């Protein structure tokens with residue numbers, strides 16, 4: 001698992017393994033030495049929530065630079081519900097995502113695959129202040145299924161556990177009735 005970090009010297013972006021948080025590193029570009037703290041993690045702001053699992057984030061929300069919107073797909077979750085021959089994103093999932101994410105600060109964590117086939121970033125989206133991962137909340141509250149197409153991601157086993165719990169508890173799309 002890797003976190004995106006930004007060099008404090010030249011502002012270049014890099015990715016470091018989670019285990020390195022807290023360590024001192026030297027930027028390969030400008031030579032600046034800085035500690036990899038949460039402050040070095042680019043803090044982005046959610047501008048839009050589209051169809052539940054796609055967000056638009058401003059990567060420059062805290063850099064003073066011009067707004068730089070980037071599309072991000074929530075990695076490892078599936079909000080498409082199929083009923084008969086129709087498939088759709090459940091309104092409840094979208095509402096949940098909007099409530100929790102819109103206008104909030106987040107940071108991204110990447111896995112082995114960083115982009116989907118449509119040019120969206122594929123990421124675990126963490127709420128910056130709370131330090132909780134939205135992808136997990138989404139599954140835990142029964143608003144999304146685990147995406148079976150991403151079995152190799154690091155969080156897949158945790159996601160499956162959370163999904164089982166949501167099914168047993170009958171939350172969200174798993175509601176009994």
Ligand SMILES: [Zn+2]
Pocket residue numbers: 007008009010011012027028029030031032
């Ligand atoms: Zn640098």
